[in-house]
Amino acid sequence: MSSEKQYITVAALLNLVEDLLNIDQGSLTGETRLVNLPAWDSMGVLLLMAEMDERFGITLNETTLANLRSTADIVDIVRRAGSLTE
Amino acid sequence: MIQNYHKITKVLATSLGLSVEELVRSYDRATSADMVAVCELMCVGFGVVENLSAEIIAWRYFNSSRNTSDIFVLRYKGKLIGAVGAEPIRVKVGNKEYEGICAADIVVHPDHGKRGIGAWMNLHLQHKFPIVMAMGSNENSDTMVRRLFRPMNCRNHFKMLFSVKNYLSIRGWPIFLIQLLSPAATVLLSFFRKPQLASIPPEYELHFNDSTEPLAEFFNNPAYHPRSDNMVLRSAEYCHWRYDLNPKSCFTVLQLHHLGSLVGYGVIKKNETEPLQDFQLMDWDFLPDYRTETHLQILFSAVVNYAVEQGAPSLYVMASDQLSTDSLRKTGFSHRSLDDGFFLFAHEGIAPELFDEKKWFLSFCDTDEAL
Numbered sequence: 104m105s106s107e108k109q110y111i112t113v114a115a116l117l118n119l120v121e122d123l124l125n126i127d128q129g130s131l132t133g134e135t136r137l138v139n140l141p142a143w144d145s146m147g148v149l150l151l152m153a154e155m156d157e158r159f160g161i162t163l164n165e166t167t168l169a170n171l172r173s174t175a176d177i178v179d180i181v182r183r184a185g186s187l188t189e
Numbered sequence: 190m191i192q193n194y195h196k197i198t199k200v201l202a203t204s205l206g207l208s209v210e211e212l213v214r215s216y217d218r219a220t221s222a223d224m225v226a227v228c229e230l231m232c233v234g235f236g237v238v239e240n241l242s243a244e245i246i247a248w249r250y251f252n253s254s255r256n257t258s259d260i261f262v263l264r265y266k267g268k269l270i271g272a273v274g275a276e277p278i279r280v281k282v283g284n285k286e287y288e289g290i291c292a293a294d295i296v297v298h299p300d301h302g303k304r305g306i307g308a309w310m311n312l313h314l315q316h317k318f319p320i321v322m323a324m325g326s327n328e329n330s331d332t333m334v335r336r337l338f339r340p341m342n343c344r345n346h347f348k349m350l351f352s353v354k355n356y357l358s359i360r361g362w363p364i365f366l367i368q369l370l371s372p373a374a375t376v377l378l379s380f381f382r383k384p385q386l387a388s389i390p391p392e393y394e395l396h397f398n399d400s401t402e403p404l405a406e407f408f409n410n411p412a413y414h415p416r417s418d419n420m421v422l423r424s425a426e427y428c429h430w431r432y433d434l435n436p437k438s439c440f441t442v443l444q445l446h447h448l449g450s451l452v453g454y455g456v457i458k459k460n461e462t463e464p465l466q467d468f469q470l471m472d473w474d475f476l477p478d479y480r481t482e483t484h485l486q487i488l489f490s491a492v493v494n495y496a497v498e499q500g501a502p503s504l505y506v507m508a509s510d511q512l513s514t515d516s517l518r519k520t521g522f523s524h525r526s527l528d529d530g531f532f533l534f535a536h537e538g539i540a541p542e543l544f545d546e547k548k549w550f551l552s553f554c555d556t557d558e559a560l
Binding site for chain 1: 196302330333336
């Protein structure tokens with residue numbers, strides 16, 4: 104985890120997830136169902152886990168990952184960690 | 190990606206509630222006691238797949254003479270939740286040889302899917318072995334494989350059709366029309382095929398054998414050395430395991446002798462089902478002085494004649510090197526629009542020509558879908 108707490112907007116967070124999943128910018132909305140995306144696979148999840156830890160100090164454990172259904176869930180996790188900004 | 194291995198391993202371990210050491214220790218070669226659990230995991234992960242029956246898994250990954258295996262498994266909370274086949278290979282790149290593995294049949298228990306486990310299992314193998322090859326991907330692993338490995342687009346598929354009966358019935362032609370057309374079409378195919386087939390010069394002889402035993406003479410010949418291409422090295426022991434002990438398929442070894450010495454071979458996979466299915470030329474090689482287009486055409490023609498005599502409806506060959514693909518075309522094989530690739534990873538420091546697609550020799554022998 105980087106030493107300084109980082110903040111991110113919803114739009115920037117969605118862009119970050121698009122980068123991690125290697126999909127077109129702008130293709131995710133706040134309600135996109137991740138399970139419907141071919142790129143939401145083991146690799147995409149692993150990269151998201153690493154990025155969440157690195158940027159926000161968030162650990163995505165087995166239970167959290169099992170309940171991750173949509174981009175709204177990711178936004179919610181970052182919000183609860185206090186890293187979401189307007 | 191491999192640069193982030195330590196960071197990613199730590200993140201995954203934390204996610205699973207393990208230390209890095211515990212995670213790494215949990216991922217190791219299966220022992221023979223794990224075989225039933227591996228079969229069950231494959232069955233849950235892939236469903237019932239012909240290439241992954243218990244018999245094939247036992248042959249492919251578990252060597253009964255030692256209490257270890259060529260498959261890595263991940264244990265979590267007392268259960269096997271992931272597995273990856275890791276067949277040891279020796280890869281020749283230019284004049285250098287490297288130890289590596291061919292990764293196949295990656296599976297994660299569905300209860301632990303989409304948790305990063307499959308990607309990490311691959312990443313760990315890449316961290317551990319200098320060269321990792323993957324010969325294919327399935328719909329669950331395709332994106333991951335393409336992101337972890339470099340795609341190498343150099344598999345060229347060739348086919349020669351001998352009988353149109355199967356060809357037309359697969360395409361839904363009415364039976365009466367197939368019966369009406371196929372005898373004449375088969376004669377026509379034979380008519381057009383013959384001029385391109387090379388005849389065998391009198392000083393050469395062909396021998397056929399249902400075991401790979403004669404190949405020991407070939408590989409142990411002091412004149413033998415591997416092709417100049419990049420390739421996964423073969424040996425008599427490997428051929429014995431790959432073909433003689435293979436529980437799924439039957440093979441015939443064609444040997445080309447010149448003045449009494451074994452100078453080249455081809456291995457033909459026979460699909461001895463009813464009705465008789467397509468044959469495949471699995472692999473071939475010659476002593477260095479005989480690796481010429483002329484000899485390749487002699488060998489390919491002999492394989493064609495053998496397949497026709499056996500009643501095979503068609504013959505398939507996969508090749509990547511220029512000499513083989515040119516010779517196949519000149520023997521009358523048609524190129525199929527199925528060209529695909531394999532996937533490759535290598536540590537820094539491995540000769541860069543490893544990634545030169547034009548320098549690879551591949552055949553069906555190297556692919557895991559053609560057991």
